[in-house]
Amino acid sequence: MTNNTKWGVVAEFDSAASIYHAAEKVTHHGYTRVDAHTPFPVHGLDRALRQGPSPLGWIVVCCGATGICLAQLMMWWMNGHDYVFWVSGKTPYAWPSTIPITFECMVLLSGFGAVFGMFGLNRLPRLHHPIFRHSTIWRATDDRFFLSIEATDPKFDSRETVRFLESIGGKHVEIVEE
Amino acid sequence: MTATAHMTAPSLQQLAPTIVPKVKDGDLATAQLGALVLGAALIGGAWATGGERFYFSYLVGYMGVLGICLGALFFTMVQHITRAGWGICVRRLAENIMGALPLMALLFVPIYVGFDHLFHHWVHPDPNDHLVAGKSAWLNKNFFVARIVIYFAIWIAMAFFFRRASLQQDENGDPAVSLRLSRVAAPGLLLFALSVTFAAFDWIMSLDPHWFSTIFGLTYFAGAYMAFFAFTILMAKWLGKRGYLRGAITVEHYHDLGKLMFAFVVFWTYTNFSQYMLIWYANLPEETRWFADRAEGGWGAIGTLLVFGHFFIPFGFLMSRHVKRNGVTLSIGAILLLVVHCFDMQFLILPTAGSHEQGPAEHGAGHVANAAEAVETGIARFTHDFGTYLHGVHWADFGCFVGLFFVLVGATLWNVRRANLVPLRDPRLAEALHFQNF
Amino acid sequence: MTAILVVDEPENPLRRAALVEGKNDFASVTNIIAGVAEKRTPKGWYLMFGCAIALLLNLGAMIGYLVFNGIGVWGNNIPVGWGWPIVNFVFWIGIGHAGTLISAILFLFRQKWRTSINRASEAMTIFAVMAAGIFPAIHVGRIWVIYWVFPLPNQMSLWPNFKSPLLWDVFAVSTYFTISALFWFVGLIPDLATFRDRAMKAGRTVAAKAYGVFAFGWHGSNRHWIHYEKAYLILAALSTPLVLSVHSIVSFDFAVSLLPGWHTTIFPPYFVAGAIFSGFGMVITLMVPARQWLGLHELITLNHLDNIAKILLLTGTMVGYAYGMEFFIAWYSGVEYEQFCFINRATGPYWWAYWIMVTCNVVSPQFFWIRSIRRNPMALFVISIFVNIGMWFERFVITVSSLNRDFMPSSWGYFSPTLIDVLTYVGSFGLFFTFFLLFCRFLPILAISEVKGVMPEANPHHGGHHGASNGGHH
Numbered sequence A: 001m002t003n004n005t006k007w008g009v010v011a012e013f014d015s016a017a018s019i020y021h022a023a024e025k026v027t028h029h030g031y032t033r034v035d036a037h038t039p040f041p042v043h044g045l046d047r048a049l050r051q052g053p054s055p056l057g058w059i060v061v062c063c064g065a066t067g068i069c070l071a072q073l074m075m076w077w078m079n080g081h082d083y084v085f086w087v088s089g090k091t092p093y094a095w096p097s098t099i100p101i102t103f104e105c106m107v108l109l110s111g112f113g114a115v116f117g118m119f120g121l122n123r124l125p126r127l128h129h130p131i132f133r134h135s136t137i138w139r140a141t142d143d144r145f146f147l148s149i150e151a152t153d154p155k156f157d158s159r160e161t162v163r164f165l166e167s168i169g170g171k172h173v174e175i176v177e178e
Numbered sequence B: 001m002t003a004t005a006h007m008t009a010p011s012l013q014q015l016a017p018t019i020v021p022k023v024k025d026g027d028l029a030t031a032q033l034g035a036l037v038l039g040a041a042l043i044g045g046a047w048a049t050g051g052e053r054f055y056f057s058y059l060v061g062y063m064g065v066l067g068i069c070l071g072a073l074f075f076t077m078v079q080h081i082t083r084a085g086w087g088i089c090v091r092r093l094a095e096n097i098m099g100a101l102p103l104m105a106l107l108f109v110p111i112y113v114g115f116d117h118l119f120h121h122w123v124h125p126d127p128n129d130h131l132v133a134g135k136s137a138w139l140n141k142n143f144f145v146a147r148i149v150i151y152f153a154i155w156i157a158m159a160f161f162f163r164r165a166s167l168q169q170d171e172n173g174d175p176a177v178s179l180r181l182s183r184v185a186a187p188g189l190l191l192f193a194l195s196v197t198f199a200a201f202d203w204i205m206s207l208d209p210h211w212f213s214t215i216f217g218l219t220y221f222a223g224a225y226m227a228f229f230a231f232t233i234l235m236a237k238w239l240g241k242r243g244y245l246r247g248a249i250t251v252e253h254y255h256d257l258g259k260l261m262f263a264f265v266v267f268w269t270y271t272n273f274s275q276y277m278l279i280w281y282a283n284l285p286e287e288t289r290w291f292a293d294r295a296e297g298g299w300g301a302i303g304t305l306l307v308f309g310h311f312f313i314p315f316g317f318l319m320s321r322h323v324k325r326n327g328v329t330l331s332i333g334a335i336l337l338l339v340v341h342c343f344d345m346q347f348l349i350l351p352t353a354g355s356h357e358q359g360p361a362e363h364g365a366g367h368v369a370n371a372a373e374a375v376e377t378g379i380a381r382f383t384h385d386f387g388t389y390l391h392g393v394h395w396a397d398f399g400c401f402v403g404l405f406f407v408l409v410g411a412t413l414w415n416v417r418r419a420n421l422v423p424l425r426d427p428r429l430a431e432a433l434h435f436q437n438f
Numbered sequence C: 001m002t003a004i005l006v007v008d009e010p011e012n013p014l015r016r017a018a019l020v021e022g023k024n025d026f027a028s029v030t031n032i033i034a035g036v037a038e039k040r041t042p043k044g045w046y047l048m049f050g051c052a053i054a055l056l057l058n059l060g061a062m063i064g065y066l067v068f069n070g071i072g073v074w075g076n077n078i079p080v081g082w083g084w085p086i087v088n089f090v091f092w093i094g095i096g097h098a099g100t101l102i103s104a105i106l107f108l109f110r111q112k113w114r115t116s117i118n119r120a121s122e123a124m125t126i127f128a129v130m131a132a133g134i135f136p137a138i139h140v141g142r143i144w145v146i147y148w149v150f151p152l153p154n155q156m157s158l159w160p161n162f163k164s165p166l167l168w169d170v171f172a173v174s175t176y177f178t179i180s181a182l183f184w185f186v187g188l189i190p191d192l193a194t195f196r197d198r199a200m201k202a203g204r205t206v207a208a209k210a211y212g213v214f215a216f217g218w219h220g221s222n223r224h225w226i227h228y229e230k231a232y233l234i235l236a237a238l239s240t241p242l243v244l245s246v247h248s249i250v251s252f253d254f255a256v257s258l259l260p261g262w263h264t265t266i267f268p269p270y271f272v273a274g275a276i277f278s279g280f281g282m283v284i285t286l287m288v289p290a291r292q293w294l295g296l297h298e299l300i301t302l303n304h305l306d307n308i309a310k311i312l313l314l315t316g317t318m319v320g321y322a323y324g325m326e327f328f329i330a331w332y333s334g335v336e337y338e339q340f341c342f343i344n345r346a347t348g349p350y351w352w353a354y355w356i357m358v359t360c361n362v363v364s365p366q367f368f369w370i371r372s373i374r375r376n377p378m379a380l381f382v383i384s385i386f387v388n389i390g391m392w393f394e395r396f397v398i399t400v401s402s403l404n405r406d407f408m409p410s411s412w413g414y415f416s417p418t419l420i421d422v423l424t425y426v427g428s429f430g431l432f433f434t435f436f437l438l439f440c441r442f443l444p445i446l447a448i449s450e451v452k453g454v455m456p457e458a459n460p461h462h463g464g465h466h467g468a469s470n471g472g473h474h
Helices: A016-028 A056-082 A095-122 A137-141 A158-167 B029-050 B053-081 B088-098 B101-106 B109-113 B130-134 B141-172 B175-203 B216-241 B251-282 B285-293 B299-318 B321-325 B327-352 B371-392 B396-418 B429-433 C026-038 C043-069 C084-095 C098-108 C112-116 C118-139 C143-149 C165-201 C205-215 C222-255 C267-293 C302-333 C336-347 C351-369 C377-403 C419-442 C448-453
Strands: A006-013 A034-037 A145-150 A171-177 B005-007 C004-006
Touching: A006 A016, A006 A158, A016 A034, A016 A145, A016 A158, A034 C222, A056 A095, A056 C222, A095 B251, A095 C165, A095 C222, A137 A145, A137 C165, A145 A158, A158 A171, B029 B053, B029 B396, B053 B088, B053 B101, B053 B109, B053 B141, B053 B175, B053 B216, B053 B327, B053 B396, B088 B141, B088 B216, B088 B251, B088 B396, B088 B429, B101 B141, B141 B175, B175 B216, B175 C302, B216 B251, B216 B327, B216 B396, B251 B285, B251 B299, B251 B321, B251 B327, B251 C222, B251 C267, B299 B321, B299 B327, B299 B371, B321 B327, B327 B396, C026 C165, C026 C419, C026 C448, C043 C118, C043 C419, C084 C118, C084 C222, C084 C267, C084 C377, C084 C419, C098 C112, C098 C118, C098 C165, C098 C222, C098 C267, C112 C118, C112 C302, C112 C448, C118 C143, C118 C165, C118 C267, C118 C419, C165 C205, C165 C222, C165 C448, C222 C267, C267 C302, C267 C351, C267 C377, C302 C336, C302 C351, C302 C377, C336 C351, C336 C377, C351 C377
Parallel strands: none
Antiparallel strands: A006 A145, A006 A171, A034 A145, B005 C004
16 A cells, blocks of 8 residues: 555544543644544543634624524515505514514524534535544544544654554554545 | 531632732722722712702612622522532622622612602602502502511621621531532522512612513513622722732633623513513503603613613623633623613613603604614614703712712722632632633 | 531532442443443333324324314314413423523533433423424414415415514424424434444444434544534524523513413513423423433432422422512502403412412422432422423413403303313324334433533543542443
8 A cells, every 4th residue: 555545543542531641742743634533522632632713603603693684684675665564553664573583593594504514614424434444443432532643744654653653552553544 | 328428628728829818908998998988979979969869860879789789699699509619719709799788778778768759659649540559558658668678688687697607618618518508598599589579679660650560670680680790800800900819710710700791681681672572562551651751851862772782782792702701801891781780770760750741752653764764863863862861861870870889899898808808618619719611 | 627527428519429320431321321222122112102103193183183174173262262272382392491401501501410311301302392383383274374474475475474473483483493403413413423333333234324324424533523512502502592582482472462461571581481390390201210211320310300300499489480470560560450360360260270380380399499309209200290280281371361351251251172172282292202202212312422521531631540539440
């Protein structure tokens, strides 16, 4: 196998503490294209891996603002402009009565933004991922913690990286193919 | 499950020896005195210049500042009942704020003096007014005064009980104190809810004895609790500047206080919208009258101001995590909310101060053709109404609020200087000191 | 310093009680929860599922009968134009509030104990909202033109009336259903990945494929977790006002009217408190047997039940506060119609419904002042049944007792349900339980990844490395 078809190296760790320390060492050693694979979010691991915060909040704010505008436009246009009707002694467009639906539309679109934005940022759903070739990766959703270094990392070297991961306590260190 | 353990809580000395446990002797005394003198001077000035209007102005300030003390009592009890760990150090500050409740009882005297004037709608009712006559079992002077005594007895007793037990724990480090307080807090909250509701009915809602709203107690509480968070943030920040509470109330705690302040901005809006929308929608004259009064005499502008100042602006401003974690921006938010809290109290209280002999509102709900025109007329109306408001408002309507605010600052400092700054041996102190937001 | 005797361990203020009891580690937590879905289907499940399906078929039959014959088959008639259907709607939508409360509000308040009950409660929410949605839909009479409630262009070039609170309901309930379902699904993804990986390992290819499709290729990447946790936080922050808004809007259906007993400003928060109360009641009703039968004692501990009981006590008392305020203000208002309405509630033809409501909702949770009752699953279960009954009667009292006395005494009437009313209501339980039993059988009924996340060994700074005293790794 040539270097081109390698996706990266994956190592197994057996506790939240050990993956945390391993992540610190790996990034400290200069690796940048690293990721962890854990059964639950490990507190502080994003800092250890030097991964930035999520921009999802901005997506949601934009979606929420869109929801407010669309709802207001809809109610004003439908009841106050296109087919004006006077009912229950209120003006055709009466702002207090538009608040509930405006709020619901804001929440609905924000929720879509949060969920689909999260999927988009995570590039999910996907049918396959190279990491599934690792022999014990199935335990990443059970009780084991994995660290991966991708082959595209400038510091990546199949032999050196494997040895490094073993030296910091990784088990089942395997080269995973694309 | 009933394993017993012989344990005492670790002390602050063991957990964080760098935190100053107590205000140095004599320190902050000038500030305390200054706040009290300034407060007294403002109230005195208002009294000297306000005439009969003074009582209404004073009620505005009083209800605003009393709400902060009651918020402190509520916060303390909620901390105990939920066995919260994050807010142990904030709780001591709240205990010091609610320690001002006996003083607040004393400061009720001007309202008692102005009683006939404030509540003249039901003290001297129109003899043909059968509605007010029907309420005389509740709205009569003797029972009213008895209720004042009951409310303050409840509040002072609870504040005294919770604060004293907490201070005792500083000495003995007994974890069982926390357990006991968390149990007492449950019936305490029940008493609190009932007493605050009826106090709001009595002291604000009954100013207009014809009007009624079942949610009114909750709307008062929502604004008051928000003001408590604003006050606490400012007090803690100021004490931090003077070198106290550093390391005890950290950015993480301010972030949480900011979140709670934000939450009660929203909750205030929720309760007020519920009240307004339901009354507006059903359009029953006995209920809409109250809002009609608040559309006249320039009060419409204050209503608009509250919608923006008490909701849209703080909502947008405080939403960001960075704003809540930055001392300057959070303090700006807190000051803004205290100012609008004063406007809120004015809006509830002052429109009943004037006479009711005005004609109907001149601006009916006209049908506006397009949005630009609506905005333009809206702005024009706001400017006009705000001018009317400024014409009618007295400086004392703000002066009393500010004066009582400083009296509360002074009283809080009085307590702060005498007690330990943090609960030294609360069993969850370590949790509070190491607390981090997610 | 004297040493002090602290009472019992779960309430010891010096340390937090363990959320997972027994000698459990991550693997055993996975085993317990996944085991429920992987074991052979117990016979009892088939029995219950059969009953639920029978009731569901009955619901279908009742709806069919209704659609063919019209609304006249129900007891609704002037003056009581809103009878059981609206009562059932509010009853179910109220139950559907606890799930989102637990997953969103308790999340924002950092109540970690929520992790072992949130999944099932969210599922309960979704199924309850489905059951709720049926009633207003079939109540429109001509269900084939139900699309008129949506702002769609139609042949009459008419738009919906956005000033109608019933239309607000359409938006509120459909938004609530959508967001709750998304919230639930997002929470499920990591656990579905666990199921997928276990099925794959055990060679159950079909199951692995089925779970795999819905797991979306999740592999626990930390970059994914960052966005995921943010999305979860945002959904919680959105759902919190959403859950308040939905029942507030349901209360607006009543409260915007002029009707005494309906038009009162406390209705929105009062309905929300009642909804949370009834939802937690139903959580207890479902979780106490599930905990027993599925062997989840170490994950759903007595401390969890204790906490739920406290919330029942709190919300039950809040509901009592609202009953009290309504009565006080009815008197204080001086409006004779208001006064009559409330006296009529307590002493009129529906006095029995009123007193069932007060007994079940305000009196029965007061037993939870006693700690030993809060920690007794059997007692909890019994009281939760009373809560469910009481909250149904609350909606019955509000709807029927306000309507049966019109402003004109000549229009007074007495409402009686028909057999169709009763069977439709009973059938809605079939819908609810069919879905809930399917959920219990095939999906992770506890949030596996979240339960692991609140175990002490999930903290990377927990007790040095492993093998420490807290008994995680053996």
